[in-house]
Amino acid sequence: MDGAHDMGGVAWSGPVRPEPNEPPFHAEWERRAFALTLAMATPGGWNIDMSRFARENRPANDYLGMSYFQIWLAGIERLMLERKLIEADELAAGKVLHPAKPVARILKRDDVAAVLRRGGPTEREAKAPALFAVGDRVRAKDIHPVTHTRLPQYVRGHVGQIELLHGSHVFPDSNSRGNEDPQWLYTVTFAGSDLWPDAPDPGLTVSVDAWEPYLERV
Amino acid sequence: MGEHDHHHDHDHSDLSETELRVRALESILTEKGYVDPAALDLLIETYETKVGPRNGARVVARAWTDPAYRERLLADATAAVAELDFVGRQGEHLVAVENTPTTHNMVVCTLCSCYPWPVLGLPPVWYKSAPYRSKAVKDPRGVLKDFGFDLPAATKIRVWDSTAEIRYLVLPMRPEGTEGWSEERLADLVTRDSMIGTGLPKQPGEVD
Numbered sequence: 001m002d003g004a005h006d007m008g009g010v011a012w013s014g015p016v017r018p019e020p021n022e023p024p025f026h027a028e029w030e031r032r033a034f035a036l037t038l039a040m041a042t043p044g045g046w047n048i049d050m051s052r053f054a055r056e057n058r059p060a061n062d063y064l065g066m067s068y069f070q071i072w073l074a075g076i077e078r079l080m081l082e083r084k085l086i087e088a089d090e091l092a093a094g095k096v097l098h099p100a101k102p103v104a105r106i107l108k109r110d111d112v113a114a115v116l117r118r119g120g121p122t123e124r125e126a127k128a129p130a131l132f133a134v135g136d137r138v139r140a141k142d143i144h145p146v147t148h149t150r151l152p153q154y155v156r157g158h159v160g161q162i163e164l165l166h167g168s169h170v171f172p173d174s175n176s177r178g179n180e181d182p183q184w185l186y187t188v189t190f191a192g193s194d195l196w197p198d199a200p201d202p203g204l205t206v207s208v209d210a211w212e213p214y215l216e217r218v
Numbered sequence: 219m220g221e222h223d224h225h226h227d228h229d230h231s232d233l234s235e236t237e238l239r240v241r242a243l244e245s246i247l248t249e250k251g252y253v254d255p256a257a258l259d260l261l262i263e264t265y266e267t268k269v270g271p272r273n274g275a276r277v278v279a280r281a282w283t284d285p286a287y288r289e290r291l292l293a294d295a296t297a298a299v300a301e302l303d304f305v306g307r308q309g310e311h312l313v314a315v316e317n318t319p320t321t322h323n324m325v326v327c328t329l330c331s332c333y334p335w336p337v338l339g340l341p342p343v344w345y346k347s348a349p350y351r352s353k354a355v356k357d358p359r360g361v362l363k364d365f366g367f368d369l370p371a372a373t374k375i376r377v378w379d380s381t382a383e384i385r386y387l388v389l390p391m392r393p394e395g396t397e398g399w400s401e402e403r404l405a406d407l408v409t410r411d412s413m414i415g416t417g418l419p420k421q422p423g424e425v426d
Contacts, residue, residue, distance in 0.1 A: 016416075039253045195356070
């Protein structure tokens with residue numbers, strides 16, 4: 001979806017403000033929100049693309065008005081509400097009002113290390129040969145799906161070049177709706193002077209990682 | 219703390235309200251049997267004390283001292299990083315990109331906060347912020363100025379937007395004047411930002 005999360009190149013953002021010796025978390029609630037987000041994926045059963053869509057699919061003012069961990073919190077609340085793991089009246093009251101929904105499994109402390117080590121690899125066996133080869137010129141399609149996508153707006157319609165071929169990977173646009181439908185994944189480079197005709201850096205090259213359905217041959 | 223508040227006012231707005239909301243949520247989810255609070259503690263402890271940019275610094279220092287390792291890292295970073303036992307979540311598919319006298323690499327995630335956790339830990343607030351996510355792909359030299367340094371005009375900048383599950387690690391250039399240094403000593407020069415591309419390694423005079 002075209003949302004406030006898709007920030008590449010927007011002009012309104014201001015300077016980057018690094019924080020010296022920044023800690024991983026700035027408040028206790030951030031620690032707990034972070035850990036709840038990781039842990040709830042086990043009983044919840046959602047995947048990373050469902051999580052991303054639950055975070056980004058909201059009005060721009062809401063997205064931009066929240067800190068990053070507040071967005072994560074809003075994301076898991078939505079995912080749990082959609083699956084009736086928790087009800088809105090329970091969130092409002094801050095206590096349990098309905099029986100728990102049975103879940104297949106939860107993340108136990110003894111399983112944490114193994115689950116983190118395993119991660120969530122996204123490479124899958126290819127269904128068909130890759131359409132493009134390193135060096136090919138391709139155009140990023142000018143698409144505007146209302147559902148989840150990982151093709152940023154600033155490259156849409158622009159011509160780039162295939163630089164790397166990463167194999168066949170789970171396709172976020174369908175995975176966010178429960179279907180992995182793996183597709184070839186490429187790193188595609190674009191000339192900064194083409195993306196940003198008014199930009200001050202003529203030597204700039206920018207790449208995105210793009211699945212085959214995002215691309216067309218030039 | 220004044221400066222801190224100024225930089226991250228979002229993280230402090232409605233703090234008590236959010237704090238209460240998270241506490242209530244955790245107690246609801248625990249009572250329903252969906253989460254094991256001890257597992258939450260371990261997740262937090264892992265990313266506060268075990269997984270962080272010291273891991274990436276060891277990878278870089280090894281690449282600086284062992285040419286065969288450097289080649290393996292550039293050919294297949296996932297496997298080369300796994301040699302040091304850094305594996306897993308948000309580092310399932312790693313690519314290392316090497317800075318040279320003519321090319322400087324910078325990594326961003328314009329769409330969210332994708333970052334190579336096993337080697338760098340959790341991303342800093344600025345990495346997840348609108349200014350970095352918007353400027354890195356358009357005005358990376360402006361970003362470097364925000365970080366307090368410039369690159370020679372002749373150095374080309376190559377920005378990697380992490381839009382998929384590939385995670386990028388910048389291999390910075392080894393500082394001059396470090397001939398004969400041990401891997402351990404070199405690792406002390408490798409900053410987190412130098413592995414994102416928003417900084418350079420420390421110079422030999424900057425460490426003991």
